[in-house]
Amino acid sequence: MTLLVTGGAGFIGSNFVLDWFAAPATQGEPVVTLDALTYAGNPENLAALQGDARHTLVQGDICDRALVDQLLARHRPRAIVHFAAESHVDRSIHGPGAFMRTNVEGTFTLLEAARAYWSALEADAKAAFRFHHVSTDEVYGSLGPGDAAFTETHPYEPNSPYSASKAASDHLVRAWHHTYGLPVLTTNCSNNYGPYHFPEKLIPLMIVNALAGKPLPVYGDGQQVRDWLYVGDHCSAIRAVLAGGRLGEVYNIGGWNEKPNLEIVHTVCALLDELAPAAERGVVSSTSGQAVQRYAELITHVKDRPGHDRRYAIDARKIERELGWRPAETFDTGIRKTVQWYLAHGDWVARVQSGAYRDWVATNYAQR
Numbered sequence: 001m002t003l004l005v006t007g008g009a010g011f012i013g014s015n016f017v018l019d020w021f022a023a024p025a026t027q028g029e030p031v032v033t034l035d036a037l038t039y040a041g042n043p044e045n046l047a048a049l050q051g052d053a054r055h056t057l058v059q060g061d062i063c064d065r066a067l068v069d070q071l072l073a074r075h076r077p078r079a080i081v082h083f084a085a086e087s088h089v090d091r092s093i094h095g096p097g098a099f100m101r102t103n104v105e106g107t108f109t110l111l112e113a114a115r116a117y118w119s120a121l122e123a124d125a126k127a128a129f130r131f132h133h134v135s136t137d138e139v140y141g142s143l144g145p146g147d148a149a150f151t152e153t154h155p156y157e158p159n160s161p162y163s164a165s166k167a168a169s170d171h172l173v174r175a176w177h178h179t180y181g182l183p184v185l186t187t188n189c190s191n192n193y194g195p196y197h198f199p200e201k202l203i204p205l206m207i208v209n210a211l212a213g214k215p216l217p218v219y220g221d222g223q224q225v226r227d228w229l230y231v232g233d234h235c236s237a238i239r240a241v242l243a244g245g246r247l248g249e250v251y252n253i254g255g256w257n258e259k260p261n262l263e264i265v266h267t268v269c270a271l272l273d274e275l276a277p278a279a280e281r282g283v284v285s286s287t288s289g290q291a292v293q294r295y296a297e298l299i300t301h302v303k304d305r306p307g308h309d310r311r312y313a314i315d316a317r318k319i320e321r322e323l324g325w326r327p328a329e330t331f332d333t334g335i336r337k338t339v340q341w342y343l344a345h346g347d348w349v350a351r352v353q354s355g356a357y358r359d360w361v362a363t364n365y366a367q368r
């Protein structure tokens with residue numbers, strides 16, 4: 001038995017692959033990771049598996065049908081877990097094309113390859129096969145302050161090119177189940193945080209900027225609300241759905257942790273004040289040239305994101321009721337682990353902040 005994991009060198013995918021081999025219930029089942037290794041994919045995330053015969057990393061594009069066909073024929077997986085995507089809302093605003101290609105065309109290509117492979121399987125293998133599509137709560141759009149959290153039947157109202165591309169991919173997955181009977185599972189999860197999170201996203205960006213004495217750019221008033229889930233909890237939820245989810249069903253995954261962005265940034269600053277005091281590290285503000293006493297001094301409100309969704313909230317009762325899953329981490333335990341991980345992995349951060357990363361920072365923040 002084998003899993004084919006797309007996007008397994010990215011943030012959540014690499015956590016999933018590492019956790020897969022660490023989780024006793026998965027019994028070391030082999031994994032083939034297919035990843036294009038874009039700016040967001042980093043083989044170093046999977047370095048712990050180097051030389052481990054249970055893991056194979058293939059650099060390739062999910063839009064490459066011939067390659068996907070070849071991998072399915074060679075490895076005969078009993079499931080595909082599909083993480084590969086362009087995932088950053090701000091990048092989707094500056095360049096939506098890559099999102100349509102990977103998220104829509106790439107998912108279509110995978111579905112077609114999976115359908116051809118699955119159709120030809122023997123009855124037992126056919127019945128056991130799963131296509132697990134990993135998606136986001138952003139497909140549901142934006143909530144008002146008093147609105148009920150997103151359930152699995154909430155209407156789709158995507159507002160960014162990213163969420164529109166993910167919504168399109170969710171619809172394709174649904175249609176391949178209803179039309180062709182492909183045994184699919186879809187999970188829609190809230191904002192993840194944790195190790196190996198690329199420092200273009202809110203939490204890792206705030207950690208690395210603070211340690212470098214750079215401004216902490218809060219979009220608009222910082223009162224936009226997100227639900228935050230520790231990445232290890234997302235991985236355990238996917239394992240639970242893969243093992244016991246009902247075919248064709250959607251499961252929302254969330255952390256029961258709604259927080260405004262500004263509160264998140266203050267929490268990160270307070271943890272850094274405790275674990276890596278600015279005065280002891282000699283942190284100097286890159287804008288004023290003054291010594292930083294408290295990291296929160298670096299918070300800077302900047303121009304808001306166009307079409308910025310005001311609030312996301314997940315109602316995760318279905319996955320708890322049907323599969324007994326609940327997050328293991330609270331926000332306090334998860335964010336502390338995350339800040340500690342970044343403090344211990346300055347070399348990883350330095351390596352991912354390549355020339356291409358600097359170009360992105362200039363593109364997104366210069367005009368704000």
Ligand code: NAD
Nearest residue numbers: 007009010011012036037038040041061062085087191192
């Ligand atoms: P990420 O950007 O960190 O990683 C994406 C990975 O996909 C990278 O390794 C990249 O190299 C790979 N990839 C991109 N285009 C590819 C292509 N054409 N072919 C093969 N590989 C390709 O993203 P992430 O944050 O780990 O998100 C993983 C999945 O989870 C995405 O589908 C995303 O929509 C979903 N999701 C993310 C969050 C979150 O908070 N990050 C929340 C809910 C759902």
Ligand code: TYD
Nearest residue numbers: 089191200201202203217218219224226261
């Ligand atoms: P992000 O991590 O990009 O995730 P998403 O947009 O998918 O929710 O952003 C999380 C929130 O933080 C979102 O409301 C935008 C906000 N944000 C900032 O205020 N400043 C920043 O520099 C970034 C990257 C995000």
